[in-house]
Amino acid sequence: MAPPEDKFELVVVGSGGVGKSCMTIRFLKDDFTSDYDPTVEENYRKNVVVDSQACQLNIVDTAGQQEYEALRDQHLASGNGFLLVFALNSSESLEEAKQLRERILMSRNKKKLPMVAVGNKCDLPESARQVDQSTAQAAFAALKVPYFETSAKANINVTEAFQELVRQCRKDASKGSDAGGAGAGSSGAGKGSSSNAAGAGAAAGGAGAADGAGGGGGCKCTIM
Ligand SMILES: Nc1nc2c(ncn2[C@@H]2O[C@H](COP(=O)(O)OP(=O)(O)OP(=O)(O)O)[C@@H](O)[C@H]2O)c(=O)[nH]1
Ligand SMILES: [Mg+2]
Numbered sequence: 153m154a155p156p157e158d159k160f161e162l163v164v165v166g167s168g169g170v171g172k173s174c175m176t177i178r179f180l181k182d183d184f185t186s187d188y189d190p191t192v193e194e195n196y197r198k199n200v201v202v203d204s205q206a207c208q209l210n211i212v213d214t215a216g217q218q219e220y221e222a223l224r225d226q227h228l229a230s231g232n233g234f235l236l237v238f239a240l241n242s243s244e245s246l247e248e249a250k251q252l253r254e255r256i257l258m259s260r261n262k263k264k265l266p267m268v269a270v271g272n273k274c275d276l277p278e279s280a281r282q283v284d285q286s287t288a289q290a291a292f293a294a295l296k297v298p299y300f301e302t303s304a305k306a307n308i309n310v311t312e313a314f315q316e317l318v319r320q321c322r323k324d325a326s327k328g329s330d331a332g333g334a335g336a337g338s339s340g341a342g343k344g345s346s347s348n349a350a351g352a353g354a355a356a357g358g359a360g361a362a363d364g365a366g367g368g369g370g371c372k373c374t375i376m
Contacts, residue, residue: 158207160321162314163227165252166237167245168216171272174304175237176213179314180376184305191215193223195373202318209318210373228259233266233321235313240271240301243282246291253295266320267297270313275303 164172173191177183180196194213199206212231214224228234234256238245249269257265269292271283285301292299298316302309 160232161210162233163212163231164235167248170237170239170245171304172237178304178310197373198376202315228256233317236269239273240283241280246283266324268317269297269299271301274301275306
């Protein structure tokens with residue numbers, strides 16, 4: 153296979169404990185652990201195929217803990233796309249995800265950047281929910297950020313969310329700086345629209361995205 157033309161840095165951000173690392177590991181390795189080990193920072197590199205096109209992803213799994221905020225913020229400047237993760241059992245984490253979006257846009261002095269929002273832990277029982285599907289959907293639709301309800305644990309919509317972010321990055325790269333977070337219905341592939349992405353458990357499994365060798369030595373990252 154020819155080397156991928158596209159190279160994107162995807163930065164996974166959100167409050168502590170919302171499931172950023174589990175989302176990343178589910179996407180990259182189709183694995184899950186219920187242990188909680190707060191992250192300082194992890195970098196992964198992997199070649200994936202999205203919409204029949206190869207690309208190289210550098211995925212930065214950032215810290216949610218405040219003490220590492222400065223480390224995280226370095227990547228706000230460098231990232232091509234951002235996965236805004238919150239947990240459906242924490243309304244506070246939703247607020248933080250919205251604030252992070254603003255912080256990213258401000259730090260880059262842009263109105264839009266490739267972003268996808270994710271309400272994780274949708275496997276939890278309804279009684280644990282603090283964020284309604286409709287509330288989050290409406291909030292992100294207003295911001296023109298595609299939104300998915302996911303479960304890293306049950307492998308729901310994880311691949312879809314990352315793939316949508318890659319699409320956003322491609323659009324941004326091809327259209328120049330005024331592209332960014334196109335909203336509902338614009339993803340071409342249908343699945344990414346905020347209205348039909350959330351909730352559905354159609355999850356194409358972990359398979360769709362992951363494809364072999366990293367390539368490129370010498371980086372401080374795990375080559376998947
Ligand atoms: N029920 C459920 N639990 C999850 C899910 N994703 C993650 N968890 C659990 O939530 C806890 C935190 O997950 P992490 O992925 O480590 O969270 P994080 O956002 O990376 O946390 P920091 O690295 O501290 O910022 C762990 O105990 C996970 O097992 C999910 O989809 N469903
Ligand atoms: Mg983590």
